[in-house]
Amino acid sequence: MAGRIIAQILVMGSGILVRAFAQAYRQALSNASKTGAAQEAMNNTVRRASKAITEQEARQILGVPENAAWEDILKKYDVLFERNAKQGSFYIQSKVHRAKECLEAIHQSKGQGSANG
Structure with a gap:
């Protein structure tokens, strides 16, 4: 009850x-x-x-100068991405990825061949 x-x-x-x-x-x-x-x-x-990331922002995030070769950008990206995957922050890792995407789009739009190397 x-x-x-x-x-x-x-x-x-x-x-x-x-x-x-x-x-x-x-x-x-x-x-x-x-x-x-x-x-x-x-x-x-x-x-x-x-709001898209600008080329200048992307270069600052990856720490590459304007005259950097695409291979140097990819090396820097790989180092930063892996470092943040293991012991860093997901936020920084995503910023690094967005910076690479931005520079990759710019690289491809300049007609410098495939940027998937």
């Missing part, structure tokens, strides 16, 4: 919490749309996601 009452109280309390959470969420969405915060947050997210 006591277990049944406790179970009913828990179910009722859970229902009340879920309804209160849903109401608070709807109110937050309403407030955000009135102030334009939701649209601004969406624009910032899209802007950040579409």
Whole structure:
């Protein structure tokens, strides 16, 4: 009998919490749309996601000069990527990878042959 009452109280309390959470969420969405915060947050997210790395940034990340040969860039990339794979940070490893992708696209667009070496 006591277990049944406790179970009913828990179910009722859970229902009340879920309804209160849903109401608070709807109110937050309403407030955000009135102030334009939701649209601004969406624009910032899209802007950040579409921000491409520049050639200068890529060269700084890999530590290669502008006149570096593609083979030197790949060697530097391999060293940095492996070092961060073993004992570094995933964030730095991903930055190194994005820098290589950027320089690879530039290298290929210059028509200097295949950059997959």
